[in-house]
Amino acid sequence: MGPVMAKRTLLVALLIGALLMGAFAAGRDADAGWSKDEIAQLQSLWIGNQAPLPADPSNRVADDPRARALGRALFFDTRLSANGQVACATCHLPERQFQDDRARARGVGDTARRTMPLAGVAHNAWFFWDGRKDSLWSQALGPLESAVEHGIDRTRVMHLVRKHHLASYEAVFGPMPVTGPLPQRAGPQSDEAGRAAWNALPDSDRVAINTVFANVGKAIAAYERQIRFGPSRFDRYVEAVLHGREPGADARLTADERAGLKLFIGRAQCTQCHNGPLFSDSHFHNTGVPAVKDLPADAGRASAITAVLADEFNCLGRYSDAKPSQCSELRFMSKDTHQLTRAYKPPTLRNVALRPPYMHAGQYATLEEVLDHYSRAPQSPAGHSEIKPLRLSQRERRQLIAFLGTLSGPVLVAPESAPQATKLSSASGGL
Ligand code: HEC
Numbered sequence: 145m146g147p148v149m150a151k152r153t154l155l156v157a158l159l160i161g162a163l164l165m166g167a168f169a170a171g172r173d174a175d176a177g178w179s180k181d182e183i184a185q186l187q188s189l190w191i192g193n194q195a196p197l198p199a200d201p202s203n204r205v206a207d208d209p210r211a212r213a214l215g216r217a218l219f220f221d222t223r224l225s226a227n228g229q230v231a232c233a234t235c236h237l238p239e240r241q242f243q244d245d246r247a248r249a250r251g252v253g254d255t256a257r258r259t260m261p262l263a264g265v266a267h268n269a270w271f272f273w274d275g276r277k278d279s280l281w282s283q284a285l286g287p288l289e290s291a292v293e294h295g296i297d298r299t300r301v302m303h304l305v306r307k308h309h310l311a312s313y314e315a316v317f318g319p320m321p322v323t324g325p326l327p328q329r330a331g332p333q334s335d336e337a338g339r340a341a342w343n344a345l346p347d348s349d350r351v352a353i354n355t356v357f358a359n360v361g362k363a364i365a366a367y368e369r370q371i372r373f374g375p376s377r378f379d380r381y382v383e384a385v386l387h388g389r390e391p392g393a394d395a396r397l398t399a400d401e402r403a404g405l406k407l408f409i410g411r412a413q414c415t416q417c418h419n420g421p422l423f424s425d426s427h428f429h430n431t432g433v434p435a436v437k438d439l440p441a442d443a444g445r446a447s448a449i450t451a452v453l454a455d456e457f458n459c460l461g462r463y464s465d466a467k468p469s470q471c472s473e474l475r476f477m478s479k480d481t482h483q484l485t486r487a488y489k490p491p492t493l494r495n496v497a498l499r500p501p502y503m504h505a506g507q508y509a510t511l512e513e514v515l516d517h518y519s520r521a522p523q524s525p526a527g528h529s530e531i532k533p534l535r536l537s538q539r540e541r542r543q544l545i546a547f548l549g550t551l552s553g554p555v556l557v558a559p560e561s562a563p564q565a566t567k568l569s570s571a572s573g574g575l
């Protein structure tokens with residue numbers, strides 16, 4: 145055997161060795177030792193287990209493609225703001241999972257809460273950190289009239305839609321309602337002059353303005369309904385486990401990631417609240433997250449209960465398209481203000497590693513700080529925290545963080561049944 149042959153034999157031997165080791169590692173992967181119960185838990189978190197988009201009977205245009213196109217135009221339109229510079233997309237950036245990476249959002253002024261990411265949002269029953277809105281369309285009306293977000297009022301919204309979106313509005317909702325001459329600014333959430341102008345309007349004009357305002361929300365909601373998550377490495381791994389297959393190269397979890405997953409569904413009890421394919425139960429929990437100094441007191445869900453019941457744009461209100469019997473979430477919601485003090489909606493954990501900071505007011509800058517919180521379980525500044533100290537070792541924290549990293553995947557905007565979803569890698573390509 146010449147030196148060239150020997151070299152080649154060595155190479156072949158090395159190659160076979162590497163393949164065998166790969167197979168061995170993969171074999172261990174498949175045999176990660178998941179119990180039957182654990183496999184059922186993995187399946188419940190799997191994206192393949194996501195229920196179809198729930199119908200929204202309060203919004204008759206929720207799945208109308210023309211409403212979706214109008215909603216998309218409105219979502220990106222900075223003209224719908226006091227300074228001409230703020231659109232929904234200013235805080236909900238499509239290329240950043242529809243959030244803004246800030247601890248507290250900034251519109252025409254400073255807000256007291258963190259911008260929420262929007263993928264999968266239509267699967268929720270309640271909206272905002274405290275759930276003070278009971279539909280996606282009604283939610284959209286809040287930021288428009290907030291003095292620190294878009295900073296305009298509903299009469300101004302009607303003027304702007306007439307001016308810039310009349311044809312597409314009328315194609316979806318029919319003719320713009322007829323009113324008497326309207327002031328430039330008027331609304332019940334406006335400043336003193338705006339409120340006085342609103343109170344001076346005849347009832348019929350107020351109803352007309354409210355109808356257009358609600359329709360703007362319904363179109364925006366039709367767009368937002370299409371924002372969803374694509375599969376992550378975690379989902380491909382679970383799929384392989386469910387089929388008893390070796391996970392392929394893009395579906396493997398490291399030993400640390402698997403250990404983190406085991407903790408997540410086991411001893412750390414994270415799935416008590418972060419469950420289902422969105423890793424959120426969409427209910428409200430006090431987890432003892434500290435208050436932010438200098439911000440007004442925040443009672444969370446406890447103060448949202450009266451707000452959503454009194455909201456003229458709720459499911460039972462005259463601008464809703466639902467029958468009262470279709471509003472069971474609102475009619476049968478829990479009103480236990482004691483238990484719900486400083487309770488917030490668990491955010492989805494999909495893509496969580498890619499979007500610090502964390503919590504409803506950006507209290508924590510890193511996932512290390514979040515895991516430290518769950519490890520210590522501090523007392524809540526008000527009400528009672530539901531969590532107990534987990535006393536996680538440094539190693540366990542590292543493993544849980546490693547697992548959370550496996551939940552990163554694409555954010556897509558397209559009808560669920562469309563053959564080609566648009567992947568949001570660039571700023572606004574093909575939304
Ligand atoms: C100034 C930044 C800002 C602007 C502008 C803004 N948002 Fe938000 N958005 C936020 C913040 C902050 C929250 C959480 C607020 C809270 O809980 O009080 C939020 C929450 C939401 C939620 C709730 C998500 C969930 O899971 O419950 C939706 C949906 C949403 N915004 C859509 C919109 C739409 C539609 C618009 C435009 C009409 C808009 N936002 C404009 C910052 C903004």
Ligand code: HEC
Pocket residue numbers: 408412413414415416417418428429430431433487488489490491492493496501502503504505511514518530531544
């Ligand atoms: C009792 C319910 C509950 C349990 C148990 C729970 N969480 Fe949470 N989680 C929440 C709520 C509620 C929030 C939002 C709290 C807030 O903003 O004040 C949250 C926020 C988070 C966030 C921040 C996400 C973001 O976008 O801000 C992460 C990460 C997280 N939880 C991970 C975990 C992990 C890991 C575990 C297990 C160790 C766990 N959670 C256990 C309810 C829970």
